[in-house]
Amino acid sequence: MREVGEEERKARAALTRIVEPGDETVGRWLRRTTPVQLVQSLVGEREMPTGVSEEKFEGLRLRATRLDVVNKPAEDLAAVAALGGRFVCPGDDEWPQQLEDLEDGRPIGLWVRGRANLRLWALRSVAVVGSRACTEYGAHMAATLGASLADRGWTVVSGAAYGVDGAAHRGALAAEGATVAVLASGVDHAYPRGHTELIGRVAEQGLVIAELPPGDHPTRSRFILRNRLIAALTRGTVVVEAELRSGSLVTARRAAGLGRFTMGVPGPVTSGLSAGVHQLLRGEAVVVTNAAEIIELVGSIGDLAPVQRGPVLARDLLDPVASRVLEAVPARGGADLRRLARDSGMAEEVTQGKLFELQSLGFVQRGGAVWELARMSTAASTGRQGGP
Structure with a gap:
């Protein structure tokens, strides 16, 4: 450079x-x-x-x-x-090159408060944004994602606003991780006022950045313009609760336009605060529910989220033929070998062999010529209710 x-x-x-x-x-x-x-x-x-x-x-x-x-x-x-800050310009070693994607709309320079290197932190960063008037669910999800991402070595970027932004920053701070607050004012002008302490903590542990010079105040248009910076600076944007006209959707759509990953955390379909997120999820955004799923999208090859599975039942381990025979056994009462062979579609000798196998495993029991579900068999092990 x-x-x-x-x-x-x-x-x-x-x-x-x-x-x-x-x-x-x-x-x-x-x-x-x-x-x-x-x-x-x-x-x-x-x-x-x-x-x-x-x-x-x-x-x-x-x-x-x-x-x-x-x-x-x-x-x-x-x-x-x-x-304890500085003014970072295009051409400086600390300048994040991804901001060049904004082309003529790139910042003239960035006022930076904090000790960390902005360019290095931005290389592995995710934006977590959402409603200012979020629900307890939204605050919980934002804080959990912020802490989990930070704990995995990712920088959490947000706008230091009330609601989801503040929760995401607090989550990262609680995990003693990296977080960046992008302000629509000067870096020495805490806004909102109620987050003065939080922004101070971010400046001590992370970074506070702004395009506006020290002492400058935010305006409505500056908040919208700030969102483009959050979108460009990070590798992906996650929206946690947003109404249909939320500024967070502007950030997400700008991120998508810049070729970044756009993600959303679903909420109750009856909640207006999740309506904007759900609209995103119908189009350009991907559903995420935890940090591992986010990192799978924005991370390197091999950063795969664990496959989510339900509990493994004992009957899941049966071979297909044994499963068909077990399905043929009535939930109440019993049946003879001929009926079970007919209902399972198997030859009688095959059905009989599988019944003895199921008996040894505790799935069925025999009473004379009748086979029935074992009385001790439970829904947890068979997936069916055995006996009255």
């Missing part, structure tokens, strides 16, 4: 105050000019770049005139450094 110079870093820091996250128009401009030249143009020190919409440019210039481009970027960089 190329080395990002201090002048470019300050210019990108300045642009995070001037430009809204995900502005694809500015992203296209940056393919034709450098961040330094763009900032100089916006503050009137340089002519407007060619091929740029004058109306759009003047709007950004109004925002830029309120910015002290000499001192403010340095102040922001110092503010994040005081929090």
